[in-house]
Amino acid sequence: MRLTTCPLDCFDGCSIAVNEELKLKGNKSHPITQGYLCHHLNHYHTFERIEEPRYLGQSISMEEALRILEEKLRAHEPSKTLYFKGSGNLGVMQGVTKRFFAEHKAVLASGSLCDEAGDAGVNESRGANLCLSPLHVKEAEVVILWGRNPTVTNSHMLPALKGKTLIVIDPIKIDLAQNAALHIQIKPKGDLYLALLLCRLIAIEDMEDQTFLNERTLNPKDFLEYISGIPMRKLLDKSEVHLDDVGALLRLIQGKKVSILVGIGVQKYSFGHSVLRAIDAFGAMLGLFGKVGCGVSYLSNSGFGFNAPFKVSAKTEPLPIANFGKYDLIFIQGGNPLSQMPCTSKVKEGLDKAKCIVYFGLHENETSAKAHLIIPAKSFLEKEDLKLSYGHHFIGRMPKLVESALGISEYGLAQAMLKAFGHEALQSEESIIEGVIASNSTLKEGFLISKTYEDLPYEKTFYTPSGKFEFLDEYEDEPLEEEGFFLIAAKQNKSLNSQFVTDDYLYVPRSLGFVQEDRVRLTNRYGSCEYSVMPSDTLRDDCLLLYSGAKNANQLTPHAMSQKGQCAIYQEMKVKLEKVT
CATH class of the missing domain: 3.40.50.740 (Rossmann fold)
Known part of the structure; x- marks a missing residue:
């Protein structure tokens, strides 16, 4: 057996054992790979x-x-x-x-x-974008999956989630939401507002880590004053969450070691960098950075x-x-x-x-x-x-x-x-x-490991000019057209964007009354395309879903990019839906 590493665009970076017949197997001795590979690598030689x-x-x-x-x-x-x-x-x-x-x-x-808008926000808050590996997350007591679906995008994180209290924040009811302690089926583009709402309630409930805020953050009082000026009703309406669910989330995390794993879907908007800054602020209010089993993790800068x-x-x-x-x-x-x-x-x-x-x-x-x-x-x-x-x-x-x-x-x-x-x-x-x-x-x-991770991420310092965590002090939202459905793009386990085996169905809420294979047309100011539908019980009534790589999906996405990070903003639009007769 000879060893190599998977090159694909994925969190896992699997260590692969290759035999003389070039069969690929997971390296059992590797702490992350643990002997198993994903669908893509198990079928690697079958793709022309x-x-x-x-x-x-x-x-x-x-x-x-x-x-x-x-x-x-x-x-x-x-x-x-x-x-x-x-x-x-x-x-x-x-x-x-x-x-x-x-x-x-x-x-x-x-x-x-992919991820540059969120990365820009993380860098503004922390100065460098470092990850929480599965070995770190396994020490957590509570894991919040915020717009991230490890079953599909990060399967080698799954062992670290066993026995943990799971909280899922996602407009889609992903598999892990089925048995989670709490699933908040948030409105698309509502993540920033939910994060700021959580920050406000943490302060109201005296749950903040005052030592961390005083010693390791820059101008926390200015941040609290800023968010206190945003009406609570606006934060609730923009995220379309129930206050009872937010309260339940705070009770589940109080006094616990919490890891927050964030996916790229939350930042596919013009103000994507601000979304990550707001989620980071939630983590900072709780003092999660630089501690065992705690933190906020996004797609990290692997070359840092x-x-x-x-x-x-x-x-x-x-x-x-x-x-x-x-x-x-x-x-x-x-x-x-x-x-x-x-x-x-x-x-x-x-x-x-x-x-x-x-x-x-x-x-x-x-x-x-x-x-x-x-x-x-x-x-x-x-x-x-x-x-x-x-x-x-x-x-x-x-x-x-x-x-x-x-x-x-x-x-x-x-x-x-x-x-x-x-x-x-x-x-x-x-x-x-x-x-x-x-x-x-x-x-x-x-x-071989990165020297950066000899210590816990951010245990000794942040990498900002001040050496401290820096809170956001403003955001600029660009309202969507009021009419139509949110069109969500998500990953699925047999494809990697347009590589391998793509799924060309349009997934629609079952409440719309369509049956499988009905033909529908989606339209907006960017284009028009037709799909066969697949009814689903996992979606909000105002959401439609296309998996990444689906045929013609980007006929409908805007010719625009994020305010910071030069990133595509696929979900900065809505679509109208009609049945094709």
């Missing part, structure tokens, strides 16, 4: 991959593909060339291509379709404290609202913007104007179907890499385990283009990877 390069639909050799890429890069102005990188693979070495495009003076798409080998200076284009129509050549790596970017009509309109689209990845998708030049990538088993997880503190080596004639690695492509254009060559893969490891790692009980 791109095996050969193509140009204008014709198969070509890799040498010819690289020659055509060089030719196209020379034919188009660097200022009219866009580099767009997705998150199909989260290995450190995936960023190496950015080095070439920065040297080439191309424009780099920056920002995120580590050397960033591919950090570059370049002209950028905001990724969530990238104007593809401005560019002649568009290089897309490990992403599927025609499916996953907001406002598909604008994405398609822009891509239609491009003179050359290059797709560099493992699997066919909507975007590869539109590309002029397709360059297959190597799988994570066929190249050197390193995984820094955003869900725990373990560092995962990803050694090359298989020799394969298929595809080219990101390092190989970048090195070839740097050489072709006369730029300085890269260091060896080994020296880059070992440099990252050496910059912020230590060996503990036989495993």
Whole structure:
């Protein structure tokens, strides 16, 4: 058995044991993986991959593909060339291509379709975004799942939840809500208001940790004065929660070790950064930071404290609202913007104007179907890499385990283009990877971990300029159209965004009276699309659900991004629903 690490966009960062037949199994000795893998990895070899390069639909050799890429890069102005990188693979070495495009003076798409708004808020409050690993959460007495569904997105957190008092805050009745002590079926976009309401009630009930507030936070009195000026009725109405449920939540957490696990759905709005700041403020009022079994955890900055080998200076284009129509050549790596970017009509309109689209990845998708030049990538088993997880503190080596004639690695492509254009060559893969490891790692009980986590997160300091937790002092909400349904995007366990096995049903409240396979049309000012329905008992009556990756879902999402963090804001809209006859 040889060991490697999963590269997928997931909290778990699984340690994988690979046998001679390349069968993948969970590493039993790893403290997080504990011997089991998710659906994606258990079926990894069943998903078809791109095996050969193509140009204008014709198969070509890799040498010819690289020659055509060089030719196209020379034919188009660097200022009219866009580099767009997705998150199909989260290995450190995936960023190496950015080095070439920065040297080439191309424009780099920056920002995120995922979590950057929330990350911006966490950084404003704490100065750095650190996670609570399952090993930390298992010491909690109460766990609040706030817009997060570990059954689907973080299965290796589930053992840590056993025996805990669970509180679920989510517009969807997820599986874990069935047996939770409390499920608050909050109104979409209501999370900020619920968090501020909890802060107010903590102060009213004298539940705050005064020592923590006085010693480790900046201007707590100003924060309390600020939120006291927001009418209680507004906070209740905006979140559509019952005061009895809020009281029950406070009783369940009083005097307990509490871990709050927050998902990305809460920040898919224009003021997403403020949502995380408000939830963080709730944690700070209780004094949860820097204590065993306590804290607030979001998708962390996995690279915090580590050397960033591919950090570059370049002209950028905001990724969530990238104007593809401005560019002649568009290089897309490990992403599927025609499916996953907001406002598909604008994405398609822009891509239609491009003179050359290059797709560099493992699997066919909507975007590869539109590309002029397709360059297959190597799988994570066929190249050197390193995984820094955003869900725990373990560092995962990803050694090359298989020799394969298929595809080219990101390092190989970048090195070839740097050489072709006369730029300085890269260091060896080994020296880059070992440099990252050496910059912020230590060996503990036989495993490499981030030095940042030798202490409990925030035990000694916050990373803000003041060294203290800093409360939010304002937020700017942008009201939604009053009519229509909230359209929620959620993950499902057989797909990872548009990868693997997608679910194209529209899930609707059973109260609407539809039967399975009824056809309906969704419309709003961004677009229109039709779906077959699947009635559900898990939704609020004002909510509809599409799983991430569902066909045409982004026909309906806004061409806009968050106030901070350059993040997509998929849920900043409503839709109208009508039956198709």
